[in-house]
Amino acid sequence: MATKIVFLGTGGDSFVIGKQIRSSGGIILKTDDLQFHIDPGPGALVNATKNDINIRANTAVFVSSAHINHCNDVNAVVDTMTYGGLDKRGVLVSNQTVVNGTEKIKPYLTDFHRNCLERIIVLSPGQKLAIEDVEVDAIFTKNSFDKNAIGFKFYTPDIVLGYMSNTEYSKELIKEYQGCDILILNVLNPGEEKAEGSLNTYEAKKLIVKINPKLAILQHFGVRMIKADPLYEAREIQKLTGIQVLSAKDGMVVSPSSYSAKSTQKRLNLFKVKEEIVKDHINVIEKKEDNVEEDINKEETVTPDVEEPSNDVTREGIIEENHEHKEEQTRLDLNN
Structure with a gap:
């Protein structure tokens, strides 16, 4: 299934x-058979129903900040996903403050909903995780309310999606979000009106x-932005x-292919893990750059080398394991 992004709500301050x-x-965020719920603020359940979203289908919930507009309904969403813990499943990915x-x-x-989930993953900026064939980076934010707040960068099979969450301007963000096909920005105020x-x-x-x-989407609007008109x-x-820029509306659905935002770059990291490391094939590793050099000829069969991480991120919620990936030889066409 092609990737889709559904905006359940676009309000950004207490007045709105x-x-x-x-x-x-x-x-x-829907991609293939996975469904991710990002920042379930107030009204997550009712607005999911309005937009024909089945919360039970959530694979994982991602919460960037402990601010009420981002995490208010996290327990309600977990409760719905798991039938109140009767069906222990799903993953919560968040920062230290929320958990x-x-x-x-x-x-x-809550302690109760902590036990409803199959896994809880606490991330800090610079760490990453993988859920099946989707990789997610935790990105630095300059957030005055929650010092542990993070943004997310999703590497799906067809797009790279950046979600900045609430952050002040920083040059570091420019480097961290390079390579995004779609960038979602929380823009509270219009013009040059400062917003802490x-x-x-x-x-x-x-x-x-x-x-x-390729596409930027503004959302999470404050009352001043509403008065100024986000579309303008x-x-x-x-x-x-x-650059294509959209002003998100409540219930808006974005299909990357409709905006020519689909990634044309094919990545070697979308291989299948044959050895089960943890349930749901979730592997958390420290962020590091893979330098894989390839010498590819059209008529030559090669085996890509994948550098194994020296150690996994340890939890509060995360295990430490070393493992080996078994890979089949793949014929690569230089023109693909």
């Missing part, structure tokens, strides 16, 4: 969400032009950058 000027509830709390912030995940812990239109434009995605702000960025 409190009055439901825009809905909330997060983003659904374990800090000195000032209590954990959002969030982006405004001017800062979003600077990021978009330097990251250069998106069009202004598109005029100035020459």
Whole structure:
């Protein structure tokens, strides 16, 4: 199944969400047989139903921040996914604050719902995980509310999707989100109006032009952005950058192929793991660069070398294992 992105809600502050000027509830990412629920804020269940999304089909829930607009319904979503723990399944991927709390912030995940899940993975910036053939990087954010907040970069079979979550402008983001086909930015305020812990239109434009995605999507709007008109702000960025920019609406569905945002680059990391390491073939590894050099001739059969990680990320929620991947020889065509 081709990748699809569904915006359950696009509200971004207490005024907009409190009055439901825009809905909330997060983003659904569907790719092949996997369904990921990103940042299930208030109203996640009702807005999923409105948009014909079956929460039971969630493979994993990704929560970027302990802010209520991002994690309010995480327990409700886990409860629905698992029939209140009767069907223990699914994965929660989040940061330290949401799962374990800090000195000032209590954990959002309850003890009961912690036991409903098959696996809980706590990530910090620079770490990555894999769920079947989708890799996910945890990305740095400059977030004043939750110091452990992270963004996500999803490598699916047909696109690379970047989700910045709530962050202030930083040059580091430009490097981290390079190579994204689609980039989702939470833009709270219009123009150059400063927003603590969030982006405004001017800062979003600077990021978009330097990251250069095929498609950029603005969402998570505050009341000032609503008054200024998010569609106008998106069009202004598109005029100035020459890059396709959308202003997300509640219930909007994005198919990458419709916007010529489908990735043309084929990656060697989408191999099948034959040896089961953990249930659901989930493997968490430290972020590192694979330098794989290939000398390929049209009529020559080669076996790609995959460098094994020296060690896996250890948990609060994550095991440490070394393993070997068995790979079959593959004939590679240089022209593909």
